[in-house]
Amino acid sequence: LAKTTQPISMDSYEGQEVNITCSHNNIATNDYITWYQQFPSQGPRFIIQGYKTKVTNEVASLFIPADRKSSTLSLPRVSLSDTAVYYCLVGEGTGANNLFFGTGTRLTVIP
Amino acid sequence: KAGVTQTPRYLIKTRGQQVTLSCSPISGHRSVSWYQQTPGQGLQFLFEYFSETQRNKGNFPGRFSGRQFSNSRSEMNVSTLELGDSALYLCASSPGTIVSTDTQYFGPGTRLTVL
Numbered sequence: 001l002a003k004t005t006q007p008i009s010m011d012s013y014e015g016q017e018v019n020i021t022c023s024h025n026n027i028a029t030n031d032y033i034t035w036y037q038q039f040p041s042q043g044p045r046f047i048i049q050g051y052k053t054k055v056t057n058e059v060a061s062l063f064i065p066a067d068r069k070s071s072t073l074s075l076p077r078v079s080l081s082d083t084a085v086y087y088c089l090v091g092e093g094t095g096a097n098n099l100f101f102g103t104g105t106r107l108t109v110i111p
Numbered sequence: 112k113a114g115v116t117q118t119p120r121y122l123i124k125t126r127g128q129q130v131t132l133s134c135s136p137i138s139g140h141r142s143v144s145w146y147q148q149t150p151g152q153g154l155q156f157l158f159e160y161f162s163e164t165q166r167n168k169g170n171f172p173g174r175f176s177g178r179q180f181s182n183s184r185s186e187m188n189v190s191t192l193e194l195g196d197s198a199l200y201l202c203a204s205s206p207g208t209i210v211s212t213d214t215q216y217f218g219p220g221t222r223l224t225v226l
Binding site for chain 1: 153214
């Protein structure tokens with residue numbers, strides 16, 4: 001059974017760059033890697049998605065190595081409002097549709 | 112465009128009862144997925160529906176079931192509730208046909224408490 005693993009928590013000061021890594025050893029060939037942000041009492045919210053190499057949007061970057069067994073979400077210059085839990089999501093196995101969220105990383109941004 | 116809506120937002124039931132949760136996806140989205148979120152197990156995939164058909168199911172017992180209607184609205188049902196079913200149940204809709212490669216839009220969830 002595939003598992004995705006992430007660090008449980010991270011602290012960062014405002015204005016710093018934060019990198020959160022997700023390990024996904026059994027990612028399926030056609031699966032994308034997606035990262036979500038979740039605030040308390042809300043559903044997860046899409047941040048970024050990628051297949052390989054690097055993807056950048058207005059809020060984050062996603063780095064995926066050639067073997068795709070891990071991915072790194074990079075948040076530039078975090079602010080207090082970035083305090084949340086961050087999840088990576090990938091498919092599992094050849095069916096590619098049994099979905100596994102990572103364990104989630106609780107990011108706390110310190111003033 | 113209105114987001115994903117879930118009803119009810121909060122629910123309290125007792126062991127042995129059954130419960131039905133409802134989800135209305137974003138207009139035009141045909142894929143609906145359900146997730147269970149608990150402090151101990153995190154976010155776990157329950158099932159996914161597309162065009163009224165269950166396409167995928169997570170590793171949950173048969174007490175958990177669902178369906179999707181022709182207007183893409185979805186319901187999930189849990190029968191013979193157990194204390195361990197207490198959780199936040201999240202619904203997500205996506206515009207495409209392959210949920211693992213699509214952006215999912217989540218609702219606020221239904222908080223179920225089983226006493």
